[in-house]
Amino acid sequence: MVAYTICRTPPQTRYLPHRYARKAIAKKNGTTLLSEPEKLDPGQERLYSFYEPSLRAGHHIITTTQDIQLGTGNQKKHLEDKQEFTVITPRYKLPVSAVHTVYPPQGHTDNVEILPHIVLNDPQLPWARVAVEKVERESRGRVPWLAMLVFRQEELHWNNPAHPEEKLSGTKTLTLTLGELGKRVASGTENFTTKIVKGDGSLMLDDEPDTALDIIYVPKQHFNSFFKDANASPGSQKKCDVSRYQWLSHTRNINTTGMANSGIDGELGVFSVVISQRVGPLDITEPTDLIVHLVSIENLWSMNYPVQKDRVALCSLESWSYTCLPANSFNIWDAFRHVGKEHDVYRIDPKIVEKTLAPEKKMDERLKTRLLDGYVMTRYRTQTGEETAAWMRGPFVPKIIDHGDTDKEISNSGQDLQIMDKVTGIMDITYSTAWQLGKALALADQGFTTALSRLSVTISRGSMDETKKSLLKSQGAFQDKSEVLGQLVESLKTLRSLHNPSGLRKGPDARWLPSSTLSMDMSRQAVHVQQQYLHHLKETTRKITRNISGDRVYDEFNNPLSPDWMIICSWVLDRMYLAGVPAHYYIPDPTYLQQETLRFFHIDRHWIDAMIDGALSIASHLPDDEDKRIELKNIINELLEQHPEGLHYPPQRPSFGFFLRSQLCIKFPDLIVEAYGSDPDVPDPTIIIRQENISEGLLLVLFDKKPGSSEFTKLILREPPHQQAFACGSHLTKDEISVPVTRIYTVPLEEQKKDKDRNFPFIHDPYPKSDPNNPMFIWDDEGVPISTLKLPAYADEVQRILVANMKENYTEDVPTATMMGIQLNHPMYFLQIDMDKTLFAGSSTENDGMLVGLKMLKPRRKNEALEAAVRSEDYVIHRPSGIDWDVPFHVQPVQGETPLPVISLPAPHIRHIPILPFPPTPASDQTLRRKSPTLFSYSIYPLRERDLINQVNKKDVKQDLIFSIHPNRDNDYWDLKRVTISIPWGKTKDSRPTLMDHYDGTGATMVSDFRFNVTTTIGTEAGDKMFFYLTILPRAASIQKMEVKNLSVILNGMLIGDYHEWHSGRWGAPKVTISVNEEYQQNNTKMEVEVVLNL
Incomplete structure (x- = not known):
């Protein structure tokens, strides 16, 4: 069964903004990042009829000759040497990572006119082995050794009479070794033939008997049809013809901008494509399962034609199954149309809310508002152990939240970030959950935890050392290096006077006087230390987090002074992109993402800040460590406002995004997403800063521009050029086929003559089955329903139409695999969504439309004891408890504060009984x-x-x-x-x-x-x-x-x-x-x- 990666996880979450920044810096400096052989713009691709390797698989001999002149005479010596070597390529199994994608995907459905195909990561693999007896080097095409064959399940089902106990796999393959296969062929008693081994059962050159392979038994009627020479007269063909497959394989060089999987490895990707010549059955009225096999046709050119035995054993390198739909079934066009029609903001469907109530009942407005604001109710256990319900949501919200002032109080447990909804009497644990998640993610990352702990210790020691130096220097008890060097002159004068004994005498009693010493409290609790420590803490933190030159904060594009800060900075920025955050935190309820839906959201920065605060809290071991956390967050804010050298913008930070849950993401893992800014004709790739298939059929895209603004006007989803479908024509029935011929241009764009109809194909009358000269399609071959392309007549007919109508815009004189690769392309549909300015409710003002209690407020009371200690000029430590035991025990209201009204509501764990x-x-x-x-x-x-x-x-x-x-x-x-x-x-x-x-x-x-x-x-x-x-x-x-x-x-x-x-x-x-x-x-x-x- 074929295996390939649908959801690739990039090695770095922020690879897109890093790529944009490197390109911008290189462009400004006039340098290039990498010498690319070809440069393609977004949306462009270049096709090759073949991508033949320099050396094909098999034995090769290198011969070197040299003639040496001996002396000045005519005597010469001729030297010659040979070196034999073998080029090894896959033959009976493909490597694990060889397959990029297949279409239709395993288990999916598609229409009857679709030609299944496979995309390989190696652009040279289809031509790595020899498929014909003699390769014509001047030919415009090369026959690959790989072919794609499609079958019904009953066509491949065969109970071998000689081995009735054998069971075929789900794709009708049988696993044997080369030795076992050779023995069966040598026996001559089994009713099949093959070219995997020789006719006497012996193995091919360099084959090992223990090599395992999967084989399929192809019926002789189908095999004879697949390898018939269409130009040969009846009865004249003696050997199998494989030349038709040269038009069914090609190589594509594409620009991968906007692709979730292929875009990880760079902006250019080169892939090989192998296409089937057979479509689905035309006589079905209900969905039918089909099996697709990528087989080796190596050595088939030497097999006698027609085959006489009932079956032909072929080696299957990859296989999968899909379901063929009858005519007029759901297709890609319908899928795009449905997704565009169902796009909305990320929340529960309001229709679902209404359906949950009886017709005569109406939901409470506050409860309905909470649900439509993206909240869900979850199970929650209070600190006292009672189990109750709580409100919760993730970082993705359906409304724009006013973030206001970025300076927020830090938390030590996350409990103080819980907010009580006074109307419903239910606790909101959104930010508390985010804080706990940040702490858990930090503790799970050993590298981050170690780096943060080391940096915390470094900052504490450096700040304390500078504080002590400052205090001792104020008392004249410490000198730094510059001061010591400045006093060397006086020190040398003193040394010269040591020879004079009178200079050492001060009086008869002075020698007995004890020397005076300075004693000072240097503990962290000392008030005078606290006065100096916070200042030096800020300076030390700023110094450690700078680059080597010390003029800028480390921003990943300069050299860091501290390797620990480099790790912390990268980790924090990754969390802003939600790297490593489990999906159930930002998908709190599966009803938010119904099948075939597109949901936009705004990212709550308070949620991100709470998560980062929880992560930075793991290094807070002492009460004074909160100051370090505050300074680290200030440095992060400075980093987010700083423009890296060579860039005209600060680091990109996601603010909006969307989820796409659709079968399109499975059919096209590299579904292209294009965002357009002020220029409506040219996409701006820098808008999209994260694009990842986080699950099968679920695409996450983040961007830093507001949808509907002048910087983000429209969004386009389009099929990727290397994963799009191939089809025999636009319409296929049991009686006729319609084949619109695509306009193909072979001259550069600037040399092309203007053609207003360049996007419209040439329409030809349908080709009927009843026409014996029909050049396009074979419905039946000697009574067997084959349903294949009629090659090479199909390629010749397309070539004739292009030459007759395109004139000088099409200069090819023979049909090629490149021409067939473009002609067989299924129409590339795309979905354009014009961003509506009113998509998101709320505004960026202070009154953002969200519930008032969601803002994290600073505490109203100040720590008067600490402020008094800092203001004190005495060196005596006095830390009052803050409690006056002589006054009655009740809390005095803060002056100017309006007391809240008392609301008689039950506790959150108590059910209200009507x-x-x-x-x-x-x-x-x-x-x-x-x-x-x-x-x-x-x-x-x-x-x-x-x-x-x-x-x-x-x-x-x-x-x-x-x-x-x-x-x-x-x-x-x-x-x-x-x-x-x-x-x-x-x-x-x-x-x-x-x-x-x-x-x-x-x-x-x-x-x-x-x-x-x-x-x-x-x-x-x-x-x-x-x-x-x-x-x-x-x-x-x-x-x-x-x-x-x-x-x-x-x-x-x-x-x-x-x-x-x-x-x-x-x-x-x-x-x-x-x-x-x-x-x-x-x-x-x-x-x-x-x-x-x-x-």
């Missing part, structure tokens, strides 16, 4: 009612005391109560509509026992059968009696009772009511009566069953 003025299941007059026996059996017990059936002990702690509900075998065909459990509620008064008088638990859930939902409500019945209702409803319209195995429910966090005022002597022991109402429907007849359960 209070209804009526029971949830009012009985209908046409309902049939009956008392017990019911269709379910019921019991109630606490979760931790399962032996207490229908009993609950009064406790001072909350309990989880199980309502066990299991079906009885009766009336199994009734449709269950609803089960309502009514529990007495309220204070225990007037001799009415109740189970609960309040509830603040997490609600009720189904134990096992999640096809049902359970809701909790409180309602009032006759006599103003309150009841707590558990209502079990099927998620579907109804579910038959026979399909229900366990309908049990658990009520979490239930607390028994207060019975202190219960008079046991007057009212007896409390006995709570719980009633159950079952509701069914069958044939428009409803039935209710009531049961009373005493607890």
Whole structure:
């Protein structure tokens, strides 16, 4: 089975902006980056009929001769030497990385007129081996040793009578060794022939008997048709003809700009292409599986024709299968059209939001706003252990966010980045999740963690050393190198006076006086150290992060002073491009990306900043390390504003992008994406700064321009020239074929005569099957449905039309593989999307249209103790606790601050129980009612005391109560509509026992059968009696009772009511009566069953 890479991961995420920058610098300096043999602009390609290697596979001999003149006479000596060597190329298996793409892809569908093809990474591979007896060096074509053959599954299926136990693979191949194949041929008893080995079973030159290969058994009728000489008279052909395959292989040199996979290796790519001559079956009315084989036709030129045995064994180097569709099926044009029609911003489809509600219900506006702003609800566990729900979204949002001031407070845990939505009472953990992700990504990268730790230590030591030097210098206790060198003159004078003993005497008592020393507190906690440390921290950080010359921040285009900062800088910039971020962080819900959709988004820079802050936090081991993190972020901001030398713009940073989820990304892994700026005719490749197939069928593209602005006016998606489909014509049926002839120009563009119809083909009348002189297509060959191109007549007919109509614009005198490669091209469709200025809601102003609580604000309170310490001029450390124990314990509001209103909302983990003025299941007059026996059996017990059936002990702690509900075998065909459990509620008064008088638990859930939902409500019945209702409803319209195995429910966090005022002597022991109402429907007849359960 063929294997090739659909989603290539580039070695560097930011290879596109680096490539743009290097080209701009080279252009400004007047230098070239690399001497390329050919230069192609974006959208251009150059085709070659063949790309023959200098030496083909096989044995070669190098002969050297030399004539030496001996002395001055006529005596000469002739020297000659020979050297034999072998050129090795693939023969029976292709290398793992040989295949670039195939079309149609494995398992995909396509139309009947499509000619399958394979694209190889080696441009010389199809001509690396000899396929004919004699190569005419002057010929304009070369016959390749590879051919593409297409079959139905039943055509290749063959039960070898000599080996009935053999099983063929999914693509009908059989794996043998050359030795085993040779033995079968030598036996002469098996009904097949081959040219893989010699006729007597011996191996070809240099072959090994243990070499494994995959073979297919081709029916002789098909084989004879595939290798027939169309120009030979009947009965005159004696050998197989392989010349037709010279028009089915060519080489393409393309510009890979805008391609996700091929663009990784550079802007130029050279590939070889091998095309099939056979299309799909024409008599199908439903999708049919076809098998494609890349086979070796080496040595077939010497095989006798026609083949007499039933089968011919060919070596299959690659194979895959696809599904052929009947005529008028879905095609690439429809796919492009559908994607363009369905483009929108990246969020849940508003139609899905409306479909989730009943027709008479309406979603809360705040909840709807959250969903349409790109949020999803996720499971969340609070710090105290309760499990609840939270809001979350990724960095891609459907609205433009005002980023405002770039200076944000740092976080040490990410918890302070959580935001409470006061309307819904649900926590927003978006930025907290981003912070934790950044920390996790940093810890997972050993190189980054090590570099950041080393840099942190270097900055701390350097800052502390400079601080100590500054303090000691202020006291005259330290001199640097320049000061020492400046005092050498005075030091030398002192040395000269040492010979005079009188100069060393100061008095009789001076020798006994102790020398004075300076003692100073140099710890980090010292106030005078803190005053100097922050200044030197900034200077040291700036010095380390500069280039070698020290005049600019290291920006990846100059030489760094610190190799650790080089690693950190590259890592941080990669995270801004979301390198290494797991996909579920920016695709929080799969409904955001439906099949065949294009979704645009804006990148939330706050989310990126939170992630980077979390990554830089791993080096914060001490409280003062926060200052280093702040300075590193300031350096990063300076880097983002700095223009690298030779460039007129700062480093590119993604701001917008889109996802494309489509079968187009699988059919064309190198789908070209072009963005247009101010010039509507020339694409601007610098707009796209990341383009990657992150998954099969999912393309991610990021750009730094706003869609709809003057810098980004339109977007075009187009087929890649080396992966586009090939087709026999525009329309093919069982009776005729239509072949529009593409205009081909062989002279340079500047020499071409103007042709207003250059993009329109020459239209010819359909070629009918009934015409015996039809030059284009073969429907049947001796009663066998072949459905192949009629070669070389097809090439001759196209050549005739071009010569007759193109005149001097087409100068070729013979048909070539290049001409066929262009003619067989399926029309290259492209999708143009004009960027709408109103695509994104919101604006870049302060009021950006997003929820107000999403902005990360600085704390309102200042650290007064630290500020007082910094302002102090004393060298005495005084660090007050900040708490005055003599004042009452309450928080004073900040002056000028308006207190927030108190909102009576439950905690996030508490379910809000709605209070209804009526029971949830009012009985209908046409309902049939009956008392017990019911269709379910019921019991109630606490979760931790399962032996207490229908009993609950009064406790001072909350309990989880199980309502066990299991079906009885009766009336199994009734449709269950609803089960309502009514529990007495309220204070225990007037001799009415109740189970609960309040509830603040997490609600009720189904134990096992999640096809049902359970809701909790409180309602009032006759006599103003309150009841707590558990209502079990099927998620579907109804579910038959026979399909229900366990309908049990658990009520979490239930607390028994207060019975202190219960008079046991007057009212007896409390006995709570719980009633159950079952509701069914069958044939428009409803039935209710009531049961009373005493607890």
